[in-house]
Amino acid sequence: MSITDLERQAQQAENAPVHAIEGRSQWSLTRQRLRRDKVAMASLAVIVIMVLLAIFAPAFAVLVHHPANAAYPITGENSAGQPVGPGTNGFWLGTDDTGRDLMVRVFYGARISLFVGIVTTAIATVAGVTIGMIAGYFGGIIDTILARVTDAVLAFPYVVLALALAVVFGPSLTIVIAVISFFSWAGIARIVRGQTLSLKEKEYIEAARSIGAGPLRIMFIDILPNLLAPVLVLATLYIPSAVVFESTLSFLGLGIQPPTASWGSMLSAAQPFYQTAWWFVVFPALALLITTLAFNLLGDGIRDAMDPTTERLVAARRRKGPRGSPSRSRNDDLDLIIAGDAK
Amino acid sequence: MTLAWFLIRRVLTGIVVLWAVASGTFFLFFARPVQTVAHQLAGRTATPAVIQNVINQLGLNQPIMTQYWHFLGRLLHGNLGYSFFTQESVNTMIKQDLPPTASLVVGGVILWLIAGLGVGILSATRARSLFDRGSTVLVLIGLSMPVFVVGELLIVAVFVPLNQHGLTWIQTQYAGPSQGLGAWSGHMLLPWISLAVVQAAIYTRLMRGQLLTTLGEDYIRTARAKGLSERRVIFTHGVRAALTPVVSQLGIDIGQLLGGVVVIEVVFGLQGLGQVAVAAIYQDDLPVIIGFVLVAAAFVVVANIVVDLVYTVLDPRVRIA
Numbered sequence: 217m218s219i220t221d222l223e224r225q226a227q228q229a230e231n232a233p234v235h236a237i238e239g240r241s242q243w244s245l246t247r248q249r250l251r252r253d254k255v256a257m258a259s260l261a262v263i264v265i266m267v268l269l270a271i272f273a274p275a276f277a278v279l280v281h282h283p284a285n286a287a288y289p290i291t292g293e294n295s296a297g298q299p300v301g302p303g304t305n306g307f308w309l310g311t312d313d314t315g316r317d318l319m320v321r322v323f324y325g326a327r328i329s330l331f332v333g334i335v336t337t338a339i340a341t342v343a344g345v346t347i348g349m350i351a352g353y354f355g356g357i358i359d360t361i362l363a364r365v366t367d368a369v370l371a372f373p374y375v376v377l378a379l380a381l382a383v384v385f386g387p388s389l390t391i392v393i394a395v396i397s398f399f400s401w402a403g404i405a406r407i408v409r410g411q412t413l414s415l416k417e418k419e420y421i422e423a424a425r426s427i428g429a430g431p432l433r434i435m436f437i438d439i440l441p442n443l444l445a446p447v448l449v450l451a452t453l454y455i456p457s458a459v460v461f462e463s464t465l466s467f468l469g470l471g472i473q474p475p476t477a478s479w480g481s482m483l484s485a486a487q488p489f490y491q492t493a494w495w496f497v498v499f500p501a502l503a504l505l506i507t508t509l510a511f512n513l514l515g516d517g518i519r520d521a522m523d524p525t526t527e528r529l530v531a532a533r534r535r536k537g538p539r540g541s542p543s544r545s546r547n548d549d550l551d552l553i554i555a556g557d558a559k
Numbered sequence: 560m561t562l563a564w565f566l567i568r569r570v571l572t573g574i575v576v577l578w579a580v581a582s583g584t585f586f587l588f589f590a591r592p593v594q595t596v597a598h599q600l601a602g603r604t605a606t607p608a609v610i611q612n613v614i615n616q617l618g619l620n621q622p623i624m625t626q627y628w629h630f631l632g633r634l635l636h637g638n639l640g641y642s643f644f645t646q647e648s649v650n651t652m653i654k655q656d657l658p659p660t661a662s663l664v665v666g667g668v669i670l671w672l673i674a675g676l677g678v679g680i681l682s683a684t685r686a687r688s689l690f691d692r693g694s695t696v697l698v699l700i701g702l703s704m705p706v707f708v709v710g711e712l713l714i715v716a717v718f719v720p721l722n723q724h725g726l727t728w729i730q731t732q733y734a735g736p737s738q739g740l741g742a743w744s745g746h747m748l749l750p751w752i753s754l755a756v757v758q759a760a761i762y763t764r765l766m767r768g769q770l771l772t773t774l775g776e777d778y779i780r781t782a783r784a785k786g787l788s789e790r791r792v793i794f795t796h797g798v799r800a801a802l803t804p805v806v807s808q809l810g811i812d813i814g815q816l817l818g819g820v821v822v823i824e825v826v827f828g829l830q831g832l833g834q835v836a837v838a839a840i841y842q843d844d845l846p847v848i849i850g851f852v853l854v855a856a857a858f859v860v861v862a863n864i865v866v867d868l869v870y871t872v873l874d875p876r877v878r879i880a
Contacts, residue, residue, distance in 0.1 A: 370811055374815065375817070379821075379840050380588070380840060380848070380852075381587075383840045383841065383843070384587055384588060460703075460705040463707075463708075464706070464707060467707050467822070468821075468837060480705075483708065483711060486711070487711070487826075490711075490714050490718075490719055491719055494715055497711050497715050498715065501708045501711060504705065505700070505704060505708065508704070509700060509703040511703075512699050516699070
């Protein structure tokens with residue numbers, strides 16, 4: 217290579233349009249990795265569809281002319297008074313025990329399940345993060361007491377106590393939300409406490425303290441942002457368990473009360489129809505399964521995307537590595553590798 | 560010596576826990592007006608005088624603290640009181656309804672640990688194989704299923720078709736071991752599977768993760784280097800170390816297990832403690848509820864002591880103190 221070649225190259229490099237080196241945050245990296253995860257994206261799509269079905273359930277009921285709580289003893293039941301199967305008399309998924317449109321009720325059930333899942337997770341997350349952070353940050357006697365309470369809540373046979381609370385205060389949506397929130401914060405608190413314990417020893421916390429920041433400021437401005445990643449993953453994984461919890465309470469008759477549609481109470485009502493009306497069991501069960509599975513898969517995907525050292529991504533990288541994937545630029549690979557090595 | 564001290568201390572704390580749980584339940588249910596119980600007992604057409612009479616008979620007219628002392632006194636003598644509705648002794652009721660619940664718990668836990676740990680070990684030693692990927696998907700499905708959905712789907716997909724084709728081994732109600740082991744296992748098989756599926760999923764995942772981490776340690780390489788068979792490397796050196804977090808998780812899950820037991824008894828009509836407790840909760844039958852809660856709490860306390868003992872066996876660094 218002659219010196220003129222080198223000069224020309226240098227010239228080219230100087231004349232090339234200047235690209236600012238884009239700093240990318242942890243979040244934008246995570247988003248990118250998540251977007252490449254087909255399973256997580258499919259789960260997200262399923263969740264969005266479920267949310268849309270829940271939101272537009274009333275519109276849907278108008279469309280098929282079957283309000284959620286209206287019974288159709290003539291078209292919706294056969295001559296023996298039994299529910300009719302899918303596709304009969306304009307009931308796409310069949311009818312339930314009192315001749316109501318099963319599909320409309322499954323969509324209405326999504327409203328309850330998703331609402332309870334999201335609201336209780338929000339409450340439990342706020343409570344769990346606050347308690348875990350206080351326990352981890354202050355330590356000492358406060359930590360001991362809070363940790364004991366957390367352990368006690370975690371170890372308690374919660375279905376039994378939930379049943380008792382639901383009976384004592386009378387079953388209602390509010391009680392369901394209160395009970396589920398009460399039993400959900402402890403798991404989050406435990407993990408947040410552990411994270412806070414290690415974070416508070418970091419130099420930057422010491423620096424904050426040395427310039428006179430108070431405990432509240434340190435907790436909410438310095439520690440909290442670093443907790444967001446694990447908490448986000450946990451919250452995504454708590455939504456499905458809250459949905460399961462709600463349906464269990466409703467199944468036992470202590471959650472959402474009839475005639476309001478809820479997947480749990482539908483499955484409970486379906487019990488005498490195992491032999492005669494499989495659709496009455498299968499469709500609410502499928503709706504429940506698909507929803508919780510989608511949230512679990514999405515939560516898994518987010519966790520993998522946040523931690524590039526997890527095997528799934530490493531394996532995917534290895535699989536695609538030698539052949540190279542056209543959809544991914546070289547830069548992205550670099551990001552993955554750097555982020556992976558840094559861990 | 561330390562073992563004796565450990566047991567004494569744990570049993571004493573256990574008793575305090577039991578007292579706290581019993582008192583909590585007692586006062587929780589006294590937040591409800593006694594009228595409801597009396598109304599249900601006396602029937603819909605009862606006059607106020609009859610209702611008052613019922614309240615007096617049950618001793619519900621006394622001040623709460625007096626009732627509480629009576630309750631504690633009886634409890635010290637091992638007497639759980641009598642059902643408001645059937646006047647049956649709660650001790651007898653518990654003795655009667657324990658076998659289905661005990662069968663369910665013991666069989667379910669064994670199946671759950673075998674399935675969970677077995678699949679976990681297999682997928683960790685064959686990481687990223689087809690088996691591993693398949694089991695990961697199954698685990699997620701298991702994690703997403705409420706216990707009662709598993710039970711109902713098993714009934715619709717297994718029990719109903721088998722019985723329609725004349726295979727009557729698999730049944731739903733409860734049959735004691737006295738009716739033959741075949742009948743007993745046939746009746747309990749679906750409940751066991753339901754209980755195991757959801758829990759096994761968590762353990763498969765935990766075991767796989769732990770074992771993968773452990774197998775990457777230096778001492779595993781050393782063990783291989785000195786020529787131990789792969790089986791010994793995995794089971795004596797790997798699994799034993801990987802089991803510790805699994806066992807501590809077990810201590811937490813035993814409490815949750817009881818919730819699953821209640822639901823499964825309702826789904827399969829097993830007539831065990833859980834189903835009796837649910838019925839009692841609906842009726843406000845306080846003595847029965849407290850009896851059940853105490854049995855459940857005692858089970859959790861004892862199981863946790865056992866778990867801690869197993870822990871020290873698995874990991875000699877942990878001392879009981």
